[in-house]
Amino acid sequence: MRYEDVYRRSIEDPESFWAEQAEAIHWHVRPRAILEYDDPPFRRWFAGGLTNLCYNAVDRHLDARGDQLALVAVSSETGVTREISYRELHREVNAFAAVLRALGVGKGDRVVIYMPNMAEAVFAMLACARIGAVHSVVFGGFAAHNLALRIDDARPSLLIAADAGMRGGKVIPYKPLVDEALAASKHPPAHVLIVDRGLDPRRSVVEGRDVDYATLRERHLGEDVAIEWLESNEPSYLLYTSGTTGKPKGVQRDVGGHAVAMALSMRTVYDVGPGQVMFSTSDVGWAVGHSYNVYGPLIAGATSILYEGLPTNPDPGVWWSLVEKYRVRTMFSSPTGIRVLKKQDPEFLKKHDLSSLKWLFLAGEPLDEPTAQWITEGIGKPVIDNYWQTETGWPVLTLLPGLDLKPIRFGSPGLPNLGYRLRVINEASGEDAKPNEKGVLVIVPPLPPGCMTTVWNDDRRFLASYFGHFRDLLYSSLDWAVRDDDGYTFILGRTDDVINVAGHRLGTREIEEAVATHPGVAEAAVVGVHDELKGQVPIVFATLKQSNTETADDVARGMLKRVVDQLGGVARPARVYVVNALPKTRSGKLLRRSLQALAENRDPGDLSTLDDPGALEEIRGKLARGPDGAG
Ligand code: AMP
Numbered sequence: 001m002r003y004e005d006v007y008r009r010s011i012e013d014p015e016s017f018w019a020e021q022a023e024a025i026h027w028h029v030r031p032r033a034i035l036e037y038d039d040p041p042f043r044r045w046f047a048g049g050l051t052n053l054c055y056n057a058v059d060r061h062l063d064a065r066g067d068q069l070a071l072v073a074v075s076s077e078t079g080v081t082r083e084i085s086y087r088e089l090h091r092e093v094n095a096f097a098a099v100l101r102a103l104g105v106g107k108g109d110r111v112v113i114y115m116p117n118m119a120e121a122v123f124a125m126l127a128c129a130r131i132g133a134v135h136s137v138v139f140g141g142f143a144a145h146n147l148a149l150r151i152d153d154a155r156p157s158l159l160i161a162a163d164a165g166m167r168g169g170k171v172i173p174y175k176p177l178v179d180e181a182l183a184a185s186k187h188p189p190a191h192v193l194i195v196d197r198g199l200d201p202r203r204s205v206v207e208g209r210d211v212d213y214a215t216l217r218e219r220h221l222g223e224d225v226a227i228e229w230l231e232s233n234e235p236s237y238l239l240y241t242s243g244t245t246g247k248p249k250g251v252q253r254d255v256g257g258h259a260v261a262m263a264l265s266m267r268t269v270y271d272v273g274p275g276q277v278m279f280s281t282s283d284v285g286w287a288v289g290h291s292y293n294v295y296g297p298l299i300a301g302a303t304s305i306l307y308e309g310l311p312t313n314p315d316p317g318v319w320w321s322l323v324e325k326y327r328v329r330t331m332f333s334s335p336t337g338i339r340v341l342k343k344q345d346p347e348f349l350k351k352h353d354l355s356s357l358k359w360l361f362l363a364g365e366p367l368d369e370p371t372a373q374w375i376t377e378g379i380g381k382p383v384i385d386n387y388w389q390t391e392t393g394w395p396v397l398t399l400l401p402g403l404d405l406k407p408i409r410f411g412s413p414g415l416p417n418l419g420y421r422l423r424v425i426n427e428a429s430g431e432d433a434k435p436n437e438k439g440v441l442v443i444v445p446p447l448p449p450g451c452m453t454t455v456w457n458d459d460r461r462f463l464a465s466y467f468g469h470f471r472d473l474l475y476s477s478l479d480w481a482v483r484d485d486d487g488y489t490f491i492l493g494r495t496d497d498v499i500n501v502a503g504h505r506l507g508t509r510e511i512e513e514a515v516a517t518h519p520g521v522a523e524a525a526v527v528g529v530h531d532e533l534k535g536q537v538p539i540v541f542a543t544l545k546q547s548n549t550e551t552a553d554d555v556a557r558g559m560l561k562r563v564v565d566q567l568g569g570v571a572r573p574a575r576v577y578v579v580n581a582l583p584k585t586r587s588g589k590l591l592r593r594s595l596q597a598l599a600e601n602r603d604p605g606d607l608s609t610l611d612d613p614g615a616l617e618e619i620r621g622k623l624a625r626g627p628d629g630a631g
Contacts, residue, residue, distance in 0.1 A: 556629025
């Protein structure tokens, strides 16, 4: 089948297209309508249909593939590998669901999951899905403040946490972060369920609140927990992501649309079917982890490899050794992951038998041409750039080797995915940009199945954040883009203050707020600047209060500590520059883009509105002399 024909049908005849795709999953009650769209941009895919993500991911496969591996959880940190068949997964998920029930969790309740890439994180997610609870996985690299913000927004009835994570052989206890987050939150859950790997023997226990998973599992193992059938548009999970304000947005996903989008993309994009193996190196705390470590491969009846650890431990061939051992067909990683390997001996790419591997997908940040070239030649397999967002939950721009692979063009994530009606719009006029002309990438609603349904508890924010940018009702991706004559789209970076660090999305506002909690800081501006390895890194420019008595170096170190304590190591600024003034317009608007340009050695642009031209000169000098608080 030709991509062009299938794509055209998905756009011109969406209801018949999606009705056909819906056949790929199990419905307890079939939808009464494929699409209800009487309150744009809100839409209801598969309205009235009853289904369940856990049933589709686990129970449905028991007869045909009960003994096949469903999940392989490999940790190069603890040295433990767990190979779990669909039958074992069913047993573990039921036990976990029974524990959730025993703790009083029911349909619609929120459950925060704060765990690294370990099998129980997957059991916990599927157990929530089984009983209709709404999970909100918080990335284990986030610190207490970030966790507290998410708890207060979601108001969970339970928090599930690991005792600790590990990174590069170092144990990172989670429990102190959980205690701190709960102390700071206005709506702490009644219970904290701890999954103990014995990594933190000194872990504290809060009597009456903290419960031990292993003890409860023992009690409930062997129980069968009935599936809670959900209407297709009910929430399945929340995943918080950064925006332009300091408050993260709870991206809300549906049930039926998500299941159908997963089934379709596993087949047409990732080319993985029942019995085949997919290895995504993502963390379960990100959108890729949700879609292509958990729901996608399991709904497809495939085997999913989950990896905890660095790509270089025990050696830089560790990922490829897993490809060889488990006969991985499709691998999914990030450009940063590959750039890490690029700094190592290329011989590690040659040491393992990669004959099973057909495709390497890379997503989450721009894929630079040298990296794409290096890895394509290194493994001798097609490398496919994938563009999507937490909000969409599955690729927006991609090539579709499972359907009809079009030529790869380095630097471009390719063509519109099935069901996505895309335009590139001139920011000012709202008209379509011409080929090769820069504009904003937008999705013409209704958004396809699987994309976010709203911002948790905040329809107005959903409308204002995504649909309020143009005259017409359009979903703004908040990314600049350009389309070439053949329809290949190139992504040119964000239109807002979101930056992308090693594929992780960070709001500069969040970092500014953390920095500004330092008593010596008067004002701070955070911008993302180019970095060879991570794509972008945050750097801070700050002015100090008159009353401050500390040295600039001490304040800079204090600022770094506050960011790490409040937001986690992922958000740690690469450099801090203490200056006398920040560049502002006469009306007081901070010129972030000029700051960013200066820091990247580029032309700072039109400075006619600048209030104090001396500020830029000072910053130039400061950048040349070096940061504060280094070393
Ligand atoms: P996240 O929601 O964390 O996945 O971040 C989504 C953002 O990452 C997008 O809005 C883009 O700015 C960026 N992004 C994701 N994938 C790509 C890609 N393949 N090429 C360029 N930018 C990307």
